[in-house]
Amino acid sequence: MATTPEKDGEKPKHRPVVRIGIFIIAHSLFVSVVCCTAGVLALLLLPVLAKKTYVSENALLPGSADPMVSDQDVSGANRFINELTSTGIEVPRLIALHMANLGGEYSYHKFQTQSNKFHPLHFFTSPNAEADHVNKSCGSYGTNTVGIIRAPRGDGKEAIVIVTPYNPVNLTQNEVLSLGIAYTAFSLLTQVSWLAKDIIRLAADSQYGQYNSVAAWLREYHTPSFDGFGKLHGGSCHGSNGVHESELDMVIETEVSDTFTRAGTMVAALVVKVANRDDEGEQDALNIYAEASNGQMPNLDLINVVSYTAVHGEDLGVQVEKLVSLLDSKWLKFIGEVFEKVGNIARRLNSQWKFGIPVKEYVEGSATLVSSLYHQALGVPTGSHGAFRDYQVDAITMEISLKLSSTDKGRQTEFLFRGGRLIEGVVRSVNNLLEKFHQSFFLYLLTSSNKFISVGVYMIAFLLLVAPLPVLAASLFSDANKSIPESENNSKLFKSWSWLYPTKTIFLIHLWGVIVSLLPYFIYQIPNSQPTSRLLIWASLSLFILTVLGSFFGPRSTQWALLKSVTVSTTFTGLCLMSVVNFATAEIGALLLVPMCLMSKPWRLAGKAHSALSLVLVVIGFPGAAFFVVKSAFGFQNGSSLVEFWYWMESLWAWNSATYIYICIVHLPCWVLCIYILLHPC
């Protein structure tokens, strides 16, 4: 927006800002090429520019205290695990029983799964705004078990949450172990005197999805119902599940209060999971998953605390998810080597310049970065921690991977020790926190567990990439205004308002985009349809509406340059908007859209090579085509492609991802307009 589209008037004198603008516009081609190349180069440089993480909040003091987990806690956890696997008592009841024995408060939370509903503007609404959507069907419902330790030194206004998802119907060994770890930590935390924040332990019933159970609990936690409406609703469903209910209540001697117990405001949440390790590592590892909905990340300090405690306290190797198929990529290795060489040369020139990283590090960093970008761009949370972010609670999933199978008793004890100590360390550190996490970054990308790229760095790459768009728009606009022949009396007078005609076309196309984004809602009403047929209905309906709207476009004689100028500036606005909502989507979208927008030109005016190139770019620019290209490039498994694409779109739709809105309202209209310009009869 620094440059302004304006026409070069008759007056030779302009303000300096305007003169700079005119200079840039005059060299728009050069500026575009340089900026675009610099943008792509900066994106490739990001792993090199990553900085080491550091704990920014001084109060946290991770690893400052000795771990206090004792044999007693672990043997209790072992007994608990034995009971879980051997006795036939229902799992929620057993967990509650043990919580009661340890001296914590406990309660059940019964919830119903909510069917996927589409909230197009989910991003703009507060989480509470949709809390009143109540699903009336009583079919599927689960039971979360909640235990609370009241902090001896706190005022009960703040709380830390530990979540262990498990499936009560089919309990796996890993889930048992994660429950055991949580038991160990809970057992210790009931006894310690330093606790200043309440501890909430949530054993989340994940038979209907890990995310749903946590989300349902959070929704109820944050929206207290005073009028008894929620209670009534819960009561109406007890009939269908009465057997389950009564058994639950009978065995536990103390009365289970049906009230929903609460502690204070949540400051942080840890989701504890256990996984088997696939690859051969020499030690147990900790995988961190942090991406919440719409690419939101928890505060970097939380990840720092966890990884610091894991590495220095427990000697666990901390990993962030990376795209494995990229690790063998020759291209990346080549680029990495180039950067390394450049770095070496720079160091030889001046030993102060610490630039460049080893090839292996670069490749691993890039693989992590790509995976991080992909998950953020999807806008779908990578685990149940995503539910917390909607309530401004920082949360991560800690997935502890086992080296060996844990049938070995001694190994299991050691594992419980380590897991318990890890959670204790993190809780003890977060316990020191004043207010909430605010000191460190919220907007960052990870290239490894201890390296990050902050918003100030990655925004440069994005802005360089999109900078050609306003320059191009301005230069096209001024050219178009100059080239209006003097004979056309009518348009001569309103020269500076001539952009209104193409704006109408563009407005109609974006309206079409909005309609396309809402179509799936109606397609879902069609009973018994296959994904492929749904996709085809969607595509054909969209095309039909486009042709209907196309009849309103008016005369095609409007200048293509003006049309392109308005298209480009609309795309620029859309991309900038999206970069604030979800950076990763905007970056990937800009990589696809910017070359397409820059190259598109009516084929009658452009040369053959030019039109061929823009045709290729247009083909790749279509969201579906881009999806398949990316899938095959990164070697994801290639199933029935159309079905896969439908499911992909459906997941975006169901998770209320802003990416879906972006694709339909910014990307698709821009693509259609580029084709329109390409086919424009001049």
Next chain:
Amino acid sequence: MEKSLGQTTKKHPWFWSSAIASIVLRLVLIIYFPNTLNFSSRPEVSTPITSLRRLAEGYWLKRSSMSPYSGSMYHGSPLLLSILGPLIADRSEGQSHLLCGLAFVIADFITALLIRAIGQLLQVSDIHSFKSLGAGRHSKISENFPSGDIASLVYLWNPLTIITCLGYSTSPIENLMIVLSLYGACMRLVPLAAFAWVIASHLSLYPVILIIPLVLLIGSGLDTPPRKLFLQQTHGDGYKKTTNGSLNLISFSWRRAVLFFLWASAWAFYVLVLCGISLKDYSGLGEMFKRTYGFILSVEDLSPNIGVLWYFFAEVFDFFRDFFLIVFHINILFMVLPLAIRLHHRPCFLAFVYIAISSILKSYPSVGDSALYLGFLGLFVNALADMQFSFFLFSGYLGTLLLSPVMHNLWIWRGTGNANFYFATAMAYACFQIVLVVESVSSMLNHDRALKQGTTTNAKKEQ
């Protein structure tokens, strides 16, 4: 803005169908999506002064025999309480302010019709002055757009107006009063102009500065090219009879101006008496002044809005506060006089500039104010045909207005941003508004210059 395209055809049926369509759109949105489009909670739409939720609170307080101003919730006029209060009083759970919504739709419609009437008057006077300036401008006259139709459609279809109407803020009423006063002045209906001006100033204080364009309108008539041109014309050639007529029109009528002041003071007295009656059981006029005008002038509520003052006064030290309050408010007053001197021959345009400036520097601005001056901009479509940066301004307005809710969300709901994010969009918005004002004024002055050149060359040719 796109809609002004269709108006090049100058067909009146087009206008009516388009206007009715916009009204139907509003009604559909109000009736079928009362809760999904939760515009009333947006800080861009409803300010502490205009929020209907606050008005409901004030009405509730009043009904339970308390002062409506107690508790710092309501800051509007007591008259508004009596007029709009009954409409929102007995609403059940399902329907939210339906009657009020209808009232606002009607207000919008009347405003648009008044703008259209003003536009037609302006056009007639334009043609008249062109004719009196000589035949050389005939090509220009033939290309005249129906500026009234364009302006009123721009007003009706402007997304900002629609959002304001759906957002249940009282700005449509304020806008109606401002437009009504200008209409009254254009028609030289002195009592009407005085009444609407008094009510508009009573509701939101800032329209007080409109007294200058109103008096100019009442005293010397509608927008004309600079007076010098007519004088040149009289010296240049022998067409005394036509130019004499126009000169008579231009001379300032002091009698009408004095009449306007008399009527205005009468209406002001009447309004104060009414307010006094409606508040007599509680606290009286003193509290009303303190809670309405005092609240506006001292910027007490620092909750974020699209203006620039909240951020500044949240940061400023308390002992500088009074000083900066004076500085910021005097900013508006500083611009009043120079603009009045430079643009005194175009009072309607002067009113547009005043409204735009006060909506930039207001203590609690909302998009409803922008909607009003953007509608007025359409009135001068013929004069501003060569305005620079129009596309840049359009993109800028669009971009900032879309970015503003996203930044607000990032700050308030997601917690990943901070106040600077939102304030950045507010600053960008203010910058675009300033560019709009500067460019429109400069292109209006250019237009006058072009007229001058046209007449001089004309005169030379004829000689």
